[in-house]
Amino acid sequence: MKRIVIVGASAAGLTAAETLRRRGWDGHLTLIGDEPHPPYDRPPLSKQILTGGWLAERAVLRSPHDLARLGADLRLGEPATALDTAGRRVRLGGGESIHFDALIIATGVTPRRLPDSDLAGVHVLRTLDDALALRAALLAGPRVVVVGAGFLGTEVAAAARTMGLEVTLVEPEPVPVRRPFGERIGAVVADLHRAHGTHLRCGIPVRRLRSTSGRVTGVELGDGTTLPADVVVLALGATPATGWLTGSGLRPADGVECDAWCQAAPGIYAAGDVASWHNPHFGTRMRLEHRMNATEQAIAAAGNLLGDATPFAPVPYFWTDQYDTRIQAYGIFPPDADLRVTSGDPSDGRFTAAYGHQGTVVGVLGWNAPRELRLLRRLVVEHALWTAVTDAGPCPPLTGDRRWESTRPRTPGVYS
Numbered sequence: 001m002k003r004i005v006i007v008g009a010s011a012a013g014l015t016a017a018e019t020l021r022r023r024g025w026d027g028h029l030t031l032i033g034d035e036p037h038p039p040y041d042r043p044p045l046s047k048q049i050l051t052g053g054w055l056a057e058r059a060v061l062r063s064p065h066d067l068a069r070l071g072a073d074l075r076l077g078e079p080a081t082a083l084d085t086a087g088r089r090v091r092l093g094g095g096e097s098i099h100f101d102a103l104i105i106a107t108g109v110t111p112r113r114l115p116d117s118d119l120a121g122v123h124v125l126r127t128l129d130d131a132l133a134l135r136a137a138l139l140a141g142p143r144v145v146v147v148g149a150g151f152l153g154t155e156v157a158a159a160a161r162t163m164g165l166e167v168t169l170v171e172p173e174p175v176p177v178r179r180p181f182g183e184r185i186g187a188v189v190a191d192l193h194r195a196h197g198t199h200l201r202c203g204i205p206v207r208r209l210r211s212t213s214g215r216v217t218g219v220e221l222g223d224g225t226t227l228p229a230d231v232v233v234l235a236l237g238a239t240p241a242t243g244w245l246t247g248s249g250l251r252p253a254d255g256v257e258c259d260a261w262c263q264a265a266p267g268i269y270a271a272g273d274v275a276s277w278h279n280p281h282f283g284t285r286m287r288l289e290h291r292m293n294a295t296e297q298a299i300a301a302a303g304n305l306l307g308d309a310t311p312f313a314p315v316p317y318f319w320t321d322q323y324d325t326r327i328q329a330y331g332i333f334p335p336d337a338d339l340r341v342t343s344g345d346p347s348d349g350r351f352t353a354a355y356g357h358q359g360t361v362v363g364v365l366g367w368n369a370p371r372e373l374r375l376l377r378r379l380v381v382e383h384a385l386w387t388a389v390t391d392a393g394p395c396p397p398l399t400g401d402r403r404w405e406s407t408r409p410r411t412p413g414v415y416s
């Protein structure tokens with residue numbers, strides 16, 4: 001194997017490159033990214049970068065010195081436009097075609113937009129350039145409407161409100177973040193936003209954007225009302241960036257479909273937001289848009305490319321920061337899961353909760369409770385019985401309780 005190509009020069013792509021080198025692979029390495037910037041971190045974009053707490057440089061993931069030490073052919077500002085799976089070549093936007101012996105796909109996701117939303121004043125937030133453009137717009141003191149109250153939408157609303165702006169959050173579901181956390185936790189998130197003065201319009205879809213002379217003026221809702229707006233942020237979720245794989249023979253459905261070893265085809269692996277894979281720990285296929293997963297999956301994919309043969313079986317982790325609150329979660333959160341508060345009280349601004357599905361603890365959540373949450377994580381790692389939570393009182397025992405014993409054998413490869 002002489003040349004490994006990685007497409008996508010961000011969290012997952014960079015980690016994959018570093019893992020290959022750390023593991024001693026010294027062949028030719030090409031890292032291709034369509035953005036002009038050196039690899040940077042996205043979570044600060046909707047938080048510190050938007051509020052002005054950080055300058056853009058602080059989001060950069062590695063110094064120029066560390067990037068140079070990678071010894072990689074770093075192609076920034078160059079999109080991959082096609083993959084020839086049989087011929088083992090990646091074509092670039094400029095027409096160049098690069099041969100590979102092995103490939104890692106780490107192209108992330110692309111934000112969804114509304115039809116006819118190509119208007120001045122309408123923003124999405126995925127890239128550093130998006131964040132800088134939105135920050136510049138927010139500095140003018142506009143009335144802001146955020147469409148979509150998932151994690152990104154709620155974070156943007158919190159950041160804009162922290163800047164003292166008039167903010168309305170619109171969401172077709174009855175509460176924010178209903179998916180994945182369910183109505184009860186969603187209602188606590190709604191209370192948090194109301195307490196900070198953000199207006200909420202939940203349970204109402206958006207009908208269309210209103211505009212004059214190519215500039216957005218408001219958001220018309222399904223009930224016929226219009227929310228005046230100078231800035232509209234579309235936070236409608238994202239789709240895997242797989243357009244360049246059309247005709248490659250890979251099967252992008254919801255992301256690049258991989259097996260439990262993050263392999264999509266012989267010698268072709270995927271990692272991060274773009275990858276869908278079978279997670280043996282939960283016995284289900286999943287695709288995650290979490291920062292931690294980008295790192296962990298890139299390490300696993302690069303390791304398997306080098307011959308590890310270890311299934312990627314993580315307990316997913318993510319966090320979100322909104323105002324003075326940090327919500328963290330481990331595991332998965334099926335829509336029909338049961339929920340139980342395991343410590344604290346949602347009305348006090350500090351609590352933990354567990355989610356049970358088919359008799360097993362599958363997810364745990366901490367609201368300003370990082371230490372308590374870390375202990376609860378074991379419930380998910382161990383496939384603990386749901387009765388360990390429902391019968392054990394507000395704080396489940398950490399040792400010596402048979403209900404904490406694994407109901408299934410520990411999954412090989414699970415991160416603990």
Ligand SMILES: Cc1cc2nc3c(=O)[nH]c(=O)nc-3n(C[C@H](O)[C@H](O)[C@H](O)COP(=O)(O)OP(=O)(O)OC[C@H]3O[C@@H](n4cnc5c(N)ncnc54)[C@H](O)[C@@H]3O)c2cc1C
Nearest residue numbers: 008010011012034042043080107108272273289290291318
């Ligand atoms: C604003 C924001 C806030 C977030 N906050 C949190 C948080 O608080 N907690 C959390 O857990 N997660 C958060 N996330 C999610 C987290 O940042 C992602 O899970 C992570 O960035 C995924 O890394 P990735 O490398 O897989 O994809 P990306 O970071 O999206 O990187 C993919 C790269 O590939 C490039 N690319 C795409 N197509 C091509 C192509 N054809 N050719 C070449 N390059 C291409 C893209 O431009 C991009 O640079 C946040 C995301 C955003 C956008």
